Amino acid sequence: MNPLLLWFHKLGSPPYFYRLAGRFLPWLYAIALISGVVGLYGGLVIAPADYQQGDSFRMIYVHVPCAWMSLFVYAFMAANSFVALVWRIKLSETLAMASAPIGAAFTFITLVSGSLWGKPMWGTWWTWDARLTSELVLLFLYLGVIGLYHAIEDTRQAARAAAFLALVGVVNLPIVHYSVVWWNTLHQGQTVSLMGQSKISSSMLWPLLTMAFATHVYFFASLLARARAALLALESGKDWVRGIAQARQANAHG
Amino acid sequence: MAEFFHMGGYGAYVWAAYAVFAIALIADALTPLWQRRGTLRDIAARLRRDASRDGTIKSRPSGTEDQTQ
Numbered sequence: 001m002n003p004l005l006l007w008f009h010k011l012g013s014p015p016y017f018y019r020l021a022g023r024f025l026p027w028l029y030a031i032a033l034i035s036g037v038v039g040l041y042g043g044l045v046i047a048p049a050d051y052q053q054g055d056s057f058r059m060i061y062v063h064v065p066c067a068w069m070s071l072f073v074y075a076f077m078a079a080n081s082f083v084a085l086v087w088r089i090k091l092s093e094t095l096a097m098a099s100a101p102i103g104a105a106f107t108f109i110t111l112v113s114g115s116l117w118g119k120p121m122w123g124t125w126w127t128w129d130a131r132l133t134s135e136l137v138l139l140f141l142y143l144g145v146i147g148l149y150h151a152i153e154d155t156r157q158a159a160r161a162a163a164f165l166a167l168v169g170v171v172n173l174p175i176v177h178y179s180v181v182w183w184n185t186l187h188q189g190q191t192v193s194l195m196g197q198s199k200i201s202s203s204m205l206w207p208l209l210t211m212a213f214a215t216h217v218y219f220f221a222s223l224l225a226r227a228r229a230a231l232l233a234l235e236s237g238k239d240w241v242r243g244i245a246q247a248r249q250a251n252a253h254g
Numbered sequence: 255m256a257e258f259f260h261m262g263g264y265g266a267y268v269w270a271a272y273a274v275f276a277i278a279l280i281a282d283a284l285t286p287l288w289q290r291r292g293t294l295r296d297i298a299a300r301l302r303r304d305a306s307r308d309g310t311i312k313s314r315p316s317g318t319e320d321q322t323q
Contacts, residue, residue: 029283040272049262056264062275105282113271120267218279225286233293245297 012091014231015240021224028221036214042207050204056120063113064192065211066106070138071173073103073219077145078170081163091227093159094234096166097149098226102219104142111135122186130179131187138176141169155234 010016043061050057080096083089114132115125126132145162152158180189192198198205235241261268 045258054264055262056267058261058264058268059271062271066275101285102282105278109275109278112274116267116271116274120264222282222286225283226289229286229289229293232290232297236293236297241297242301245294245301248294249298249301 012089014090014235014238017091018228018231018240021228025221025224025228028217028224032214032218032221035210035217039207039210039214042210043204047204047207048201053121056117059113059117061207061211063110063117064208065215066109066113067135068212069215069219070103070107070110070135071176072216073099073106074138074141074166074169074173076219077103078166081166084163085160085167088160090156090234091231093156093163094227094230095223096163097145097159098223098230099219100142100145100149100162100166101226102222104139104146106215106219107135107139107142111139127186129185129187130183131176131185134172134176134179137172138169141166141172145169 011020040061044058047058049055077096077099080092080099084092084096111132114135118127119125145166148165149158149162152161179185180187191200192205192208200208232241232244259265259269
């Protein structure tokens, strides 16, 4: 086996992953927090007010990064679900199930912040626009995955059933992304694009990209923290977990 | 400063959006901490029970073993 494959194999072992994730966690939280503060300062203070929307546009600095994350996290969850179903790797099941609540949180923030912008700009909290509706379906998919996972007693069987649902839900991702292109509805089209020119001034763009970076790093921090907690519960009978529990107890009573 | 919080008349909407963002992510960040603490406490309690039931031999808790991986 080549070294990379060997490392990948090692990474799949829960005690090794637990230790490695624990070492990365504080750094990820710190990077997410610092870049988040920089991005918010840029968005709330440095960026000029929009010429049409005034200061109300400033909610994009939470709305747009969270909307991107709602799709990114789903894709991540689906990819891990695929690996979990095909190769039955315990760590992939754990990662897929750990990403669901984080994705649901990002989707929830997207919907609420969008609603808070829609009221003054569109004159309504909610409309059955294609983008809004498909994003709501995305939230229900996340909640479905979480609900199914908790409804089945055996954790590993539950993870596989929920992973299957997550894979089926992938069909919604292109619908969310292209909804503003396919249907001529209220929600505006995309302003920022990976390929080609973004239709936004750079003083407004850099805080947005900084926030996108911060939310990505935050996702991986939260993912590792959740995966660590889930692995402890999943392997509670194993020696390495008993060792951690005993060491903690000794510390608490020592 | 007051002007900053006023946000050109959209203050309530903008700050509410940021509040939801902060509250949702703080709750998300705290959940794994609580989960991990709860799990470790349960395991420690089980180990103590096992130890007091069988003072000499530390028996493995039954039904929790998964030797497949």
